[in-house]
Structures are given as C-alpha cells and as structure tokens.
Amino acid sequence: xxxxxxxxxxxxxxxxxxxxxxxxxxxxxxxxxxxxxxxxxxxxxxxxxxxxxxxxxxxxxxxxxxxxxxxxxxxxxxxxxxxxxxxxxxxxxxxxxxxxxxxxxxxxxxxxxxxxxxxxxxxxxxxxxxxxxxxxxxxxxxxxxxxxxxxxxxxxxxxxxxxxxxxxxxxxxxxxxxxxxxxxxxxxxxxxxxxxxxxxxxxxxxxxxxxxxxxxxxxxxxxxxxxxxxxxxxxxxxxxxxxxxxx
Amino acid sequence: xxxxxxxxxxxxxxxxxxxxxxxxxxxxxxxxxxxxxxxxxxxxxxxxxxxxxxxxxxxxxxxxxxxxxxxxxxxxx
Numbered sequence: 001x002x003x004x005x006x007x008x009x010x011x012x013x014x015x016x017x018x019x020x021x022x023x024x025x026x027x028x029x030x031x032x033x034x035x036x037x038x039x040x041x042x043x044x045x046x047x048x049x050x051x052x053x054x055x056x057x058x059x060x061x062x063x064x065x066x067x068x069x070x071x072x073x074x075x076x077x078x079x080x081x082x083x084x085x086x087x088x089x090x091x092x093x094x095x096x097x098x099x100x101x102x103x104x105x106x107x108x109x110x111x112x113x114x115x116x117x118x119x120x121x122x123x124x125x126x127x128x129x130x131x132x133x134x135x136x137x138x139x140x141x142x143x144x145x146x147x148x149x150x151x152x153x154x155x156x157x158x159x160x161x162x163x164x165x166x167x168x169x170x171x172x173x174x175x176x177x178x179x180x181x182x183x184x185x186x187x188x189x190x191x192x193x194x195x196x197x198x199x200x201x202x203x204x205x206x207x208x209x210x211x212x213x214x215x216x217x218x219x220x221x222x223x224x225x226x227x228x229x230x231x232x233x234x235x236x237x238x239x240x241x242x243x244x245x246x247x
Numbered sequence: 248x249x250x251x252x253x254x255x256x257x258x259x260x261x262x263x264x265x266x267x268x269x270x271x272x273x274x275x276x277x278x279x280x281x282x283x284x285x286x287x288x289x290x291x292x293x294x295x296x297x298x299x300x301x302x303x304x305x306x307x308x309x310x311x312x313x314x315x316x317x318x319x320x321x322x323x324x
Binding site: 041059063098 | 263274
C-alpha cells in the first residue's frame with residue numbers, strides 16, 4: 001500500500017502508466033458516450049410528460065454529474081497536497097480545474113435550453129441552479145489562483161485551501177432539490193433505490209455518464225502529462241522523452 | 248426500435264428539435280475542443296523543450312571547441 005502510494009507520487013512512474021492507460025480510456029470513453037447518446041436520441045421512448053425535450057438529459061446529467069464529481073476528486077487531492085505534500089496531487093487539481101469548468105458550463109447551458117420548453121424559462125434563481133453557478137465561479141477561482149502565484153509551494157497550498165473551502169457547496173448542490181422548493185426535478189440515480197425511469201431510458205443515460213467519465217480520465221492523464229513535462233523539464237528522463245518524441 | 252418514423256421527424260422532434268440539437272451541438276463542440284486543446288498543449292510543450300535542448304547542445308558543443316575560454320555558468324532558476 002505504502003509502496004503504491006510512493007510510486008503514485010513519482011512523476012516518471014505516473015507518466016508511464018498514463019501513457020499505457022490513455023488509449024483504453026479514449027476508445028472506451030468515446031464508444032460508451034456515443035452508444036449512450038445515439039440510443040438516447042433515436043431509440044429511447046419519448047417522455048410522456050416532457051415529450052422529446054427530455055432527450056437533453058443524456059448529456060445534461062453526465063456533465064452535471066462529472067462537474068460535481070471532479071470537484072470532489074479535487075478536494076481529495078487538496079487534502080493529499082496539504083497533508084503529504086504530494087506534488088502530483090497538486091498537479092491533478094490544476095490540470096482538471098479547466099475540465100471541471102467546461103463541464104459545469106455545459107451542465108448550466110444544457111439545463112437552460114432544457115428549461116425553456118419544459119419550465120417556460122431559461123433561468124431561475126433557485127437553489128439548484130444558483131449553487132451550480134457558484135460551482136462554476138469556484139472553478140474559475142481555482143484556475144485564476146493557480147496561475148496567480150509563481151512560487152510552486154505556496155501556490156499549491158493556496159489552491160488546496162480554496163478547493164477545500166469551496167467543497168461546502170457540493171452538499172448544497174446535492175440536497176438543494178430536497179431542502180428547498182425548486183423547479184428542478186430530483187436526482188435520476190440514487191444509490192439506494194432502482195431508478196424510477198424505465199430501463200430503455202436509464203441504461204443509455206448510465207452509458208453516457210460512464211463514457212464521459214472515461215473521457216475525463218483520458219483528459220486528466222493527458223493534461224497531467226503536460227504539467228509533468230513542464231515541471232520536470234530539467235530531469236534526465238524528461239529530456240530523453242522529449243528527444244525521442246514521447247516514446 | 249427507433250422512436251421516430253422518419254429522418255425528418257427525428258430532426259424536428261415534434262418541435263423540440265432546436266432545443267435538443269443546440270444542446271448536443273454545443274456539448275460536442277466544447278468537449279471536442281477541450282480534447283483538441285489538451286493534445287495541442289502537450290505537443291507544444293514537447294516541441295519547445297526539444298528546441299531548447301537542441302539549442303543547449305549546440306551551445307555546449309561550441310564551448311567545448313574553445314577550451315581556453317573559462318567562465319562560471321549561472322543557472323537561472
């Protein structure tokens with residue numbers, strides 16, 4: 001266990017593992033996402049209440065799910081950064097924050113476009129939507145702070161603290177649909193119960209979520225590799241890698 | 248079983264087509280853009296570091312050719 005933890009802290013080891021994992025993540029991710037999306041768009045039955053506009057769910061739920069899940073992973077990495085000073089954890093936070101921001105934006109955008117035919121409005125300042133908007137600003141804050149401090153160690157600590165302060169927003173997003181009156185419908189997937197949707201609807205949705213998860217994994221590996229190349233550019237193994245063109 | 252009778256019905260989605268297709272278009276644009284941008288970033292870093300290495304090795308070769316010249320090299324950090 002400890003040996004694994006130490007290895008995980010080694011940029012060289014991580015770079016190699018990432019290179020080996022990435023083709024699988026990319027191919028699997030694209031295949032699952034496309035399967036889920038095509039199934040959801042063309043083959044899933046129409047919703048009896050919302051009609052065809054509900055088909056937006058097959059990208060809205062994956063983006064919203066990933067947006068929150070990425071932030072939770074960043075918070076775990078922030079704890080690792082503060083407690084064990086692991087550089088790769090800090091690199092993870094920096095590398096995935098822009099991905100989280102884009103997915104949060106997409107969740108808000110697809111939600112707004114879905115809201116128009118369903119609720120009659122693009123936007124409403126209710127708890128779920130507002131807390132998601134705060135999540136977007138938290139991502140912006142992390143990106144800006146990560147770029148603002150030049151010293152690597154103080155930057156890592158400051159970013160980690162900001163991420164941990166912002167994590168309080170996550171349960172607010174999660175429970176906003178239960179604590180307050182909101183237009184937003186409750187969660188589609190719950191760990192404790194079977195989905196209330198028919199299988200022809202939730203199976204493609206699950207495929208799309210898993211597919212986007214794998215694509216996120218690929219993006220995280222790729223972006224961390226870029227960060228490692230920049231940070232470790234004076235090491236012999238990176239110079240060797242650069243000379244051989246990454247092989 | 249397809250949920251639609253024809254391609255036209257699939258595109259129109261009973262009037263919800265513009266909403267659905269806008270969402271899917273923006274989604275694939277942004278996710279695809281994010282992927283392309285990330286690939287480019289790593290490639291650009293690789294290229295600029297390769298250039299740097301090549302410049303360094305030419306500089307070193309030049310210095311070794313003139314052993315008489317001696318100076319302390321400063322490593323800017």
